Structures are given as C-alpha cells and as structure tokens.
Amino acid sequence: MTSSAPADVQVRGALRNRLVISLVGGAAVLAILIFLVVRSYAAQIAQQGQDDVLGASVTSILDAAIIRNGVIQIDIPYASFSMLNTPSDDRVFYAVYQDGTPISGYADLPPPLDTNATKNDFRTVTYNGTPVRLATAARVLIGADVRTEVKVSVAQTRDALSGTLNRISRNVALFGAGFFLLATVLSFWATSTTISRLRRLTDSVTRRGPKDLSPVAKPVPVEMAPLVSSLNSLMSRLDQSLHRSEDFIAEAAHRVRTPLATVRSHAEATLHRVEREENRQALRAMMRAIDESSRAAGQLLDHAMITFRADHLELQNLDLVDLVQDLVTRLTPIADMKHIDLRLTGDTSVPVSGDPILLQNALRNLIDNALKYAPSETEISLNVTTASRPTVEIRDQGAGFPTANMADLVSRFSRGENASDTIGSGLGLTIAQDVAAAHGGALVLSNNPKGGACVTLSL
Amino acid sequence: MRNLVTLILCFLPALSSAQDWEDRQFFGTTSPTQTLRVLSSTDTALFEPIIDHFLQSNRDIAVEYLVASTADIDAAFRATPERFDVVISSAMDLQFKLVNDGYAIEIEDLPAPDWAQWRQSLFAFTAEPAAIILNRNAFRGHPIPRTRQELIQAMRARPDIFENRLGTYDVRQSALGYLFATQDARASETYWRLMEVMGSLGLRLYCCSGDMIDDLTRGDLVVAYNVLGSYAAARTENANVLEIILPSEFPTTMMRTAFVAAQTDKPETAASFTRFLVEMQQANSDHASFPLPPLNPAENVDNQSTIALGPALMTYLDTLKKRTFLQEWENAVLQ
Ligand SMILES: Nc1ncnc2c1ncn2[C@@H]1O[C@H](COP(=O)(O)OP(=O)(O)O)[C@@H](O)[C@H]1O
Numbered sequence: 204m205t206s207s208a209p210a211d212v213q214v215r216g217a218l219r220n221r222l223v224i225s226l227v228g229g230a231a232v233l234a235i236l237i238f239l240v241v242r243s244y245a246a247q248i249a250q251q252g253q254d255d256v257l258g259a260s261v262t263s264i265l266d267a268a269i270i271r272n273g274v275i276q277i278d279i280p281y282a283s284f285s286m287l288n289t290p291s292d293d294r295v296f297y298a299v300y301q302d303g304t305p306i307s308g309y310a311d312l313p314p315p316l317d318t319n320a321t322k323n324d325f326r327t328v329t330y331n332g333t334p335v336r337l338a339t340a341a342r343v344l345i346g347a348d349v350r351t352e353v354k355v356s357v358a359q360t361r362d363a364l365s366g367t368l369n370r371i372s373r374n375v376a377l378f379g380a381g382f383f384l385l386a387t388v389l390s391f392w393a394t395s396t397t398i399s400r401l402r403r404l405t406d407s408v409t410r411r412g413p414k415d416l417s418p419v420a421k422p423v424p425v426e427m428a429p430l431v432s433s434l435n436s437l438m439s440r441l442d443q444s445l446h447r448s449e450d451f452i453a454e455a456a457h458r459v460r461t462p463l464a465t466v467r468s469h470a471e472a473t474l475h476r477v478e479r480e481e482n483r484q485a486l487r488a489m490m491r492a493i494d495e496s497s498r499a500a501g502q503l504l505d506h507a508m509i510t511f512r513a514d515h516l517e518l519q520n521l522d523l524v525d526l527v528q529d530l531v532t533r534l535t536p537i538a539d540m541k542h543i544d545l546r547l548t549g550d551t552s553v554p555v556s557g558d559p560i561l562l563q564n565a566l567r568n569l570i571d572n573a574l575k576y577a578p579s580e581t582e583i584s585l586n587v588t589t590a591s592r593p594t595v596e597i598r599d600q601g602a603g604f605p606t607a608n609m610a611d612l613v614s615r616f617s618r619g620e621n622a623s624d625t626i627g628s629g630l631g632l633t634i635a636q637d638v639a640a641a642h643g644g645a646l647v648l649s650n651n652p653k654g655g656a657c658v659t660l661s662l
Numbered sequence: 663m664r665n666l667v668t669l670i671l672c673f674l675p676a677l678s679s680a681q682d683w684e685d686r687q688f689f690g691t692t693s694p695t696q697t698l699r700v701l702s703s704t705d706t707a708l709f710e711p712i713i714d715h716f717l718q719s720n721r722d723i724a725v726e727y728l729v730a731s732t733a734d735i736d737a738a739f740r741a742t743p744e745r746f747d748v749v750i751s752s753a754m755d756l757q758f759k760l761v762n763d764g765y766a767i768e769i770e771d772l773p774a775p776d777w778a779q780w781r782q783s784l785f786a787f788t789a790e791p792a793a794i795i796l797n798r799n800a801f802r803g804h805p806i807p808r809t810r811q812e813l814i815q816a817m818r819a820r821p822d823i824f825e826n827r828l829g830t831y832d833v834r835q836s837a838l839g840y841l842f843a844t845q846d847a848r849a850s851e852t853y854w855r856l857m858e859v860m861g862s863l864g865l866r867l868y869c870c871s872g873d874m875i876d877d878l879t880r881g882d883l884v885v886a887y888n889v890l891g892s893y894a895a896a897r898t899e900n901a902n903v904l905e906i907i908l909p910s911e912f913p914t915t916m917m918r919t920a921f922v923a924a925q926t927d928k929p930e931t932a933a934s935f936t937r938f939l940v941e942m943q944q945a946n947s948d949h950a951s952f953p954l955p956p957l958n959p960a961e962n963v964d965n966q967s968t969i970a971l972g973p974a975l976m977t978y979l980d981t982l983k984k985r986t987f988l989q990e991w992e993n994a995v996l997q
Contacts, residue, residue: 275982276982276985276986277980277982277983278982278983278986279977279980279982279983280977281848281974281977282974283977284972284973284974284975284976284977285970285972285973285974285977287973288972288973288974290776291781292780292781292782292972294762294764294781294973295762295973295976296762297976299980299982306981306982307980307981307982307983308980308981331764333764
C-alpha cells in the first residue's frame with residue numbers, strides 16, 4: 204500500500220503496521236500477564252495443598268496428645284507421617300514442644316513463634332540449608348493439677364512443590380507462547396481484512412471513469428461510512444457544479460446566439476442599402492465579428508453538450524460511411540463556395556456502435572477545419588475504413604498543422620499561429636478529441652509529407 | 663522398668679564408640695587403591711559371595727566389612743558419619759531416618775522402582791519376611807500352626823511344652839525386632855494377644871536372629887517369633903528340625919536397604935557398590951552368589967505386608983511414641 208501511494212500524497216506511517224504492532228504488542232503483554240498470573244496462582248494453590256497436608260498432620264499429632272499422671276504422652280498416628288508421602292520423596296521433620304521446650308522429634312528445628320494462637324501457623328524457613336515449609340499449632344492440655352501447652356511443628360521440603368510448579372510453569376509458558384502465536388496470526392489476518400475493505404473502496408473509486416461522479420453504492424463498514432459519505436457528498440457537489448457550469452455555458456451561448464443572429468440579419472440588410480464603400484467595409488467587418496461570435500457560441504454549446512453526453516452515451520448501431528456521406532452532402536454547398544472538392548473514399552460500409560449526434564458533431568468540426576484552412580481549388584479527401592478499428596481520415600491540401608506545438612492544438616481554446624486570420628474559437632479539435640475519447644477511441648493529428656493536414660479519428 | 667530402658671539407651675553409644683564389632687573382615691587385594699568401608703547388619707557369611715563378586719570386577723579395591731546390630735549401626739554411624747562409605751541395614755526405619763536427616767547422597771542413574779527406593783538415595787535390595795520358626799520335634803503328632811492365632815491355640819493347649827522355650831527379639835535392643843513388633847502391632851491386635859500368651863509362658867529375649875536359631879536347633883527353644891526367614895533358611899539345609907512359617911494372615915516383610923554416606927571420600931566406588939547390590943538382585947542371580955531373597959516386583963507393587971519406604975517409618979521412632987510402645991510391650995512380655 205505504502206509503495207503504491209501516489210507521490211503527491213503525504214504519507215506518514217501505515218495503518219496496517221500500527222494495527223499489527225498494537226495487536227501483537229497487546230497479545231505479547233497479555234501472554235506475559237497470563238503466564239505471571241497463572242503461575243502465581245498455581246504457586247498459591249500448590250502451596251495451599253502442601254499447607255493443608257502439613258496442617259492435617261500437625262492436627263492429627265496434636266489430637267493424639269494426652270496428659271497422664273502429669274506426663275505428656277503422644278501416640279503419633281501412623282497416618283500423620285504417611286500422609287506426607289510425595290512423589291518426590293520430600294523429607295519430613297517434626298518437633299513436639301512442651302511449654303516451649305522440645306520433648307520429641309528434631310530439637311533443632313526452627314522454634315515456633317511465640318504466639319499462643321491455636322490456629323495453624325505456616326512459615327517457610329531454612330533447616331539444615333534446605334528450604335522447608337513449617338506448620339505449627341498449639342493445644343493446651345489440662346491434667347489433674349497441671350496446665351501445659353503442647354506445640355507441634357511439622358516441616359517438609361519443597362521438592363514436590365517446586366516440581367509441580369516447574370511443570371505448571373512450563374505448560375503455562377507453552378500455552379502463553381501458543382496464545383501469542385495465535386493472536387499474532389489472527390491480528391495479521393484481522394488487519395489485512397480491515398485494510399482490504401479500504402483497498403476495495405479505493406479500487407472502486409479508482410476504476411471509475413473520469414466523469415463518473417455517482418455516489419459509492421456498495422455497502423461499507425460503519426467506521427468507513429463517514430469517509431464514504433463525505434466522499435459522496437463531495438462528488439455530488441462536484442457533479443452539481445459541473446452540471447451547473449455546463450448548463451450555464453449552454454444557456455449563455457444560446458442567449459448570445461439568438462440576438463447575434465438578429466444583429467447579423469440587420470447588418471446584412473443594411474449592407475444592401477448602403478452605398479458608400481467605407482460604410483460597407485465596416486458592416487462586413489461587423490458581420491465577420493458577429494459570425495465569429497456566434498460560431499464560438501455554437502461551439503461552446505456543442506462542447507458543453509458533448510461534455511454532458513459523454514457521461515451518458517446514447518449508443519446506436521450505425522454505419523459510419525452513411526454518417527460521413529450525410530455530412531458531405533450537407534457541407535458540399537459551403538465547399539463549392541470555396542471551390543473545394545469533398546471526396547469520400549474507403550469501405551462501402553463501416554458499422555459502428557456510437558452516439559450519432561456526437562460523431563456528427565466531431566466530424567463536422569474536422570471537415571469545417573479542413574475547409575477553413577485549405578486554400579480554394581483544392582480537394583479534401585475523407586477516407587472511411589475499418590482496418591483494426593473504425594477510422595475516418597480527413598486530409599486537405601493546405602499548409603498543414605503548425606509543427607511548433609501540434610500536441611497543444613487539441614486543448615481548449617488553443618489556436619495555432621496559422622489561424623490568426625481565420626474565424627475560430629479553438630474548440631473544434633477539443634470537441635473531436637472528447638468525442639473520440641468518449642467512444643474509447645483516439646484523435647491523431649499529423650501532416651502529409653506532400654503538404655496538408657491529416658486528422659485521424661478512430662473509434 | 664523405665665529406668666532399665668534408659669540405662670540400655672545410655673549404654674548403647676558407649677558400646678558403639680568402643681567399636682565392638684560383631685565381625686570385621688577384609689576382602690580383596692592387600693594393596694588396594696581404595697578401601698570401601700561397609701557398615702552392615704547382615705552376617706558376613708551371607709554377604710561374602712556378594713562382595714567377592716563385586717571385587718572380581720573391581721580388583722584394585724578392598725572392602726572392609728563391619729557387622730553390627732541394627733541399633734549399633736545407627737549409633738555408630740551418627741557418631742562418626744565420615745568413617746563409613748556404605749551403610750546396609752535391615753532396620754528400615756533407622757535407615758530411613760538417616761537418609762531423611764541428610765546422611766546419604768543421591769545416586770541419580772540407578773534405576774529402581776518407586777517402592778524400592780527413597781529420594782534416589784536409599785535403595786532396597788532384598789525382601790525378607792518375618793517368620794515364625796518352630797522346632798519340629800515339639801510338634802510331633804500335633805498340627806503345625808500356620809497363623810499367629812493357631813500358635814496361640816497351640817500354646818494354650820500344651821503350655822508345659824512351651825514354658826520358657828519361647829523366643830523373640832528384645833525390641834529394646836534390636837532395632838529390627840522393634841520394627842517387626844511395631845509393624846505387627848500396627849497390623850493387628852493379635853500381636854498383643856500373642857505377646858501376652860508368650861509372656862505368661864516365659865519369653866526369652868534375644869538380640870539377634872542368629873542366637874535364636876542356634877537355640878532352636880539345639881532344642882532350647884521350640885518357637886521363635888519374628889525371626890528373619892533368610893537366616894533360618896541358611897541353616898535348614900543342615901538342620902532338618904526347623905520349620906519356617908510365614909504367618910498367612912498378615913506376613914510382615916522387611917526390605918534390606920543400603921545407602922551411600924554423604925561424607926564418603928569415595929562416592930563413585932560406594933555408589934557402584936550400591937548399584938551392584940541392586941542390579942545383582944534384579945538379575946535373578948543364583949542363590950550361591952546372592953544368598954539373600956531378592957525383591958519381588960510382582961508381590962511388592964501394592965503388597966500391604968511389605969513395609970513401605972516413606973516418612974511414616976519415623977512414627978515409631980518418635981521418643982514419646984517409642985516410650986509408650988515399649989511400656990506396653992514390657993507390660994505384655996515381662997509379667
Ligand atoms: N485542417 C487544418 N489545417 C491546418 N491547421 C489546422 C487545421 N485544423 C486545425 N488547425 C489548427 O488547429 C488549431 C485548432 O483548431 P480548432 O480547435 O478547430 O480551432 P479553430 O476554431 O481555431 O479552428 C487551429 O487554430 C489551427 O491552427
């Protein structure tokens with residue numbers, strides 16, 4: 204996407220990268236969090252398990268304590284220690300204290316804290332260089348005339364516990380890594396699907412014809428709706444203003460042409476009545492100016508019409524030869540006035556699918572040009588063929604296109620240097636070019652090697 | 663009575679510090695690179711073929727084999743743990759406690775089933791049931807009792823035959839005897855009834871299996887209770903008078919165990935000796951080269967009668983518990 208971004212758009216960063224980075228980063232943070240939370244939770248549970256067994260062991264020993272003849276007797280149940288069996292063969296230590304003095308078991312075990320709580324008290328201590336979990340509980344025995352406190356501590360190494368924890372940690376780490384991988388794959392997938400919606404919109408806008416300003420009709424995700432709706436409204440405004448300006452031109456041309464025609468007929472009538480040569484001269488110049496204006500207005504009108512119709516071509520099956528023949532018939536009187544011969548050559552029938560009004564308009568402008576720029580007593584040849592595509596070739600025997608800026612001649616209102624004393628508005632070639640483009644064809648200007656201009660309109 | 667017990671307990675360390683070994687033998691080359699000191703409760707005769715076998719593949723090593731009673735082993739070893747390399751004893755509880763207290767090192771690469779090892783440090787290599795051994799002559803014309811209950815009935819029926827001719831371990835002296843007695847007492851009340859009946863008929867107390875079997879063979883005893891069957895079996899071959907009975911209602915089986923002392927200066931050799939013991943019994947060696955009954959995996963997997971290696975073994979070693987038990991025992995036996 205980034206690479207295909209047009210040069211005139213300022214690019215900073217890519218949505219895809221940002222999305223992927225934030226999703227993958229989020230997944231990584233989440234995976235680490237899962238690992239830490241589950242592991243600490245598992246450690247808690249495992250510790251709880253060991254504490255439960257240690258507590259039960261302590262309780263069972265305490266419960267067996269009795270005082271007989273003032274002497275403490277503890278018949279430790281076999282289960283008190285057998286319940287401390289672990290798969291890792293954890294070592295077991297214990298001690299029995301009477302009023303704080305050890306009376307049995309491991310006397311060097313870390314002594315119980317000085318609390319008289321009867322509740323189990325759990326500590327992790329180091330005994331003989333090994334970390335052990337130590338559970339202690341106390342019980343007060345009341346004999347005939349003595350009252351004594353018995354405390355029992357049971358300790359166990361933490362091999363099984365750490366084994367369990369390591370196993371859990373490994374599994375959780377694997378799970379976290381799997382989660383992260385899956386999340387990464389998913390975030391790439393999610394990102395590319397999200398981006399693909401954008402790309403599809405871009406494609407559908409890019410693929411449009413240059414004049415297609417219709418709103419985007421395909422459904423888009425809700426997040427893209429504001430963008431698309433402002434795009435649509437921009438296009439409709441553009442469309443409207445285009446239409447309005449074309450309407451305006453057409454209207455303006457129309458409104459100019461009618462009074463011009465009236466003025467011209469008045470001028471012509473006056474010309475017949477005036478006798479003085481200088482007055483007649485002035486009137487002729489006036490008529491020429493009027494012609495020029497009305498011709499320009501006509502062409503402006505045509506151009507506006509063509510711009511509008513290009514978007515809504517009314518295609519018909521027609522014969523290009525018939526169309527050109529028709530034009531030749533209509534223009535022959537004008538050609539005769541200049542003693543120019545219009546010659547139609549080429550195939551007998553060239554069927555095309557096109558808009559007849561536009562094609563007629565374009566070809567008439569081209570033939571007009573030839574009549575305008577070719578001298579009298581010459582010949583204009585119209586060659587209609589269908590070699591690879593339907594083509595009309597118009598050659599005259601004039602001076603040809605000015606070679607200086609031939610490519611610019613087709614742009615609006617551009618006139619060659621040979622046109623200074625010829626009536627024209629610089630729109631004729633533009634109209635022909637627009638019509639050719641609207642039909643998917645092209646207009647090619649060239650000069651005959653033997654002199655004379657050659658315009659090729661192909662569809 | 664309690665004073666007597668205290669007296670004996672006080673004397674035990676004194677005895678061991680004098681290094682009054684029951685037997686002390688050297689095996690192997692006279693100019694060894696290493697001398698492995700093995701502290702054991704097993705009679706030298708039973709261990710000799712095993713040591714010989716071991717030395718065949720370790721010709722530069724000598725073995726000093728020291729025999730002591732189970733209780734003496736514990737005391738001697740705790741007193742000078744750095745002087746011994748391998749400790750072998752039938753008193754599983756004392757062995758367990760030594761390992762629990764951190765006197766043994768782990769042998770990582772010794773494959774042993776879970777029930778036959780603890781912390782990969784204490785390894786069982788024999789399974790020996792406690793037996794009732796009878797002198798056949800006393801039962802001529804009478805059915806041979808197969809259970810403790812039948813023995814009680816037999817004694818009640820003919821008290822005159824049994825009077826003062828009953829023997830068992832003095833559990834105050836013999837750690838193995840104490841282990842058997844406590845496990846019996848744990849398993850069934852029958853033990854106490856048997857002790858009471860035997861006590862009322864006059865019970866002779868022994869320190870060791872060997873003496874009891876001697877007296878049985880001679881006819882001074884007619885019944886010896888809780889004797890190591892393996893020792894008797896070694897004698898039955900020459901003395902047809904002995905009948906070995908494994909009480910069928912609840913046999914008590916002990917596993918002889920070995921460990922490598924944590925402070926040994928030759929851990930590799932000590933470990934290879936221990937490994938040799940375990941592997942030899944696994945290999946189903948013939949009786950001549952391994953005269954002790956090997957572990958039986960089929961019987962041991964979840965056989966309740968075999969004393970399990972686990973922290974519960976420490977229960978009866980507890981001072982208070984031991985005091986209570988011995989009191990009860992004395993009340994039953996010494997009437
Ligand atoms: N047949 C031709 N021969 C020579 N020059 C031509 C011919 N047709 C067009 N041109 C040149 O192309 C220019 C643009 O033509 P066009 O767009 O029809 O405007 P115009 O109204 O000036 O004829 C003209 O001004 C002229 O210089």
